[in-house]
Amino acid sequence: MQDLIAFLIRRFAWMLLTLWIVFTISFFLMRFVPGGPFSSEKNVPEAIKRNIEARFGLNDPLAVQYFDSLMRTLKGDFGPSYRLEDFTVNEVIAQGFPISASLAILALCFALLLGVSAGVVSALKPGSLGDLTMMILATLGIAIPNFVLASLLIIVFVFWFDLFPTAGWGSAWHLILPALCLGAPIAAYIARLTRAGLLETIGQDYIRTAKAKGLPMRQVIGKHALRGALLPVVSYLGPAAARVLTGSIVLEQIFVIPGMGSHFVEAALQRDYLLSMGLVLVYTALLFLMNTLVDLSYSIIDPRVKLE
């Protein structure tokens, strides 16, 4: 237990350090836009302009400005959005986060479900036709960029067969296609990892023992073999989470989902610096959180792993 607390505290400290670095880089980048971040815009509504100037104290010395906004950000106040009238960055994030999160979670579930079952199927009969098909599919899944996959799926399932709504947000049906596209490359990796891991564990003595004492095959695989085989899959979940985050930017764009990703692209293209900075900070924190969770679950699955 003490280990666990020490581990969490250490992780938290690293996260703060990373966030601080990201903040500092973005802050100074914004400052280096000639004449300040807002001068390139000619027709900013007067109200927004006043807000911004009050918020930044743009005439203060740089160091003062830096500490002021650092303090505000520490308190969790990211400031007003520069483009969306009447919205603060916090409000935009609060709106987009649940949408993106449900998309990401669904995508990860898809990936795990498809990936692990494909991996198990092909590992049970290596060299068979099923194995070959699964592995070709997996390699394809890795090579096809998810936005290409998304457009193909839209053409086939929306326009030709009319099974899903084209785009937008609202019902669970809207989630299926984007989550599938988001999860596909991850499912492909997981399938490969599961297959390799399972092939290795199946050859071990304890599996033979389990078989010899007459356990049904389902139990041998499900209870004994998979547990050992899934370790690499679990450790891949960290990078997978990062992939989901980046992938969601494009897919939210294609499927017109009002999540954090499409806000981010919009903010970046519109040079809404405060909003993009806020979102970058949120994404950094999320990534850290996911990696920590993965490390924790790793130590639960495999008792030999020590938290460091």
Place this chain on the structure above:
Amino acid sequence: MKNESSPEVPADAMTDQQREHYRRLLADAKRIQGVSLWQDAWRRLRKRRASMLSMYFLIALAVLAFFTPLLPLQSPLDKDLENRRGMPPNLQAYQMGQRSDLKFDSNSLVAEMDRYRQQMLALAEKVNEVEDPRQRQALRDEWQLRSRSSHPFNQLWNELDPVAWQLTRARVTIFGDWAMPSIFGTDDLGRDMLSRLFWGARVSLVVGVVATIVSLLIGVSYGATSGYFGGRVDAVMMRIVDILYSIPFIFVVIFLMTFLSEPTIAANLAAYGIDQIMIFYIVIGAIYWLTMSRVVRGQVLSLKHEQFVDAARTVGASQTRIIFRHLVPNVLGIVIVYLTLTIPAVMLFDAFLSFLGLGVSPPDVSWGLLVNDGVQAITPLKTRWWLVVFPGAALAGTLFALNFLGDGLRDALDPRMKNRT
């Protein structure tokens, strides 16, 4: 035979059995040939058909991309809004310069080039005839201006570099006005998809390779330095890498790209001769070096206590020399493997950024841009599938081949596989 016997025992004192034993040893020794790591790896790689096919595919792609201007393709950017919008794949004949709005002489590129040449000759003659020096200077200026800007090529291609210019001339000489029909269809603005694919390949491949080389240079020097010095330097340097790893770089890069493409900043950078695409290389290269530096560091850590490093130090080699002459060549194998795996990652990232409108900008074409155009063109009314399928397939095929080659190379260069098949 002298070789067969050991020096202590004279040949005639050996029993037949001994002689036979030595003979067998010698035969064995003859059969085993010393092979270098590279020969060995090459032999193993050749046995993997998928990797070899991928390699041939990539070589063919690179050659085709380089010689694109020589191929009889339609113009990648001439828009024909009246007659050729969104045509599905077809075999309709096409003549260079056939669009009447180009105002080419008898709607033919060859004829137009003739006319242009004659005009320029006439102008040059006029320059020689005119007596008044001021008028003459004005005419000469006009000649120079026109020789650069009003060549018919400028209407059909965008900023050809000198090599591409010569290749295009050669192409016109060889093929005349003939161009491939739009076998891959045309896009929403009436541009030929096949030709855009080829021109896009040039950009996408170059971005992939150059950005990877940038990341290679940074990663290898950083990793080698960190591993070689070890101790506290290593700890600090690797901590920095750890922190960088946990930053979601894609977001920072998007942020950075929008920031750098801000008009005033872009103008400032352009004054130093840095254009958008160069920034792109540097930024991508600057984020993909992390894995490379970790791998190289690990290798160097294990190599630096080998005897050849001590030997180099004994003869007084400098540290820079030891790192770059003795250590780096030894980690080359693993570096090459990561190279083939970094290129697809970078190309995907480039496609991703172009897709978002932050990478390569028109009139340049890249595969990411093409896919983006294709996605934009998807509407319930008309599915122009060829706009998505062909660039998507090109991108996926190349990434596929690079991944396969990388996997194959990783197995082939694995030292544990030495002398095995």
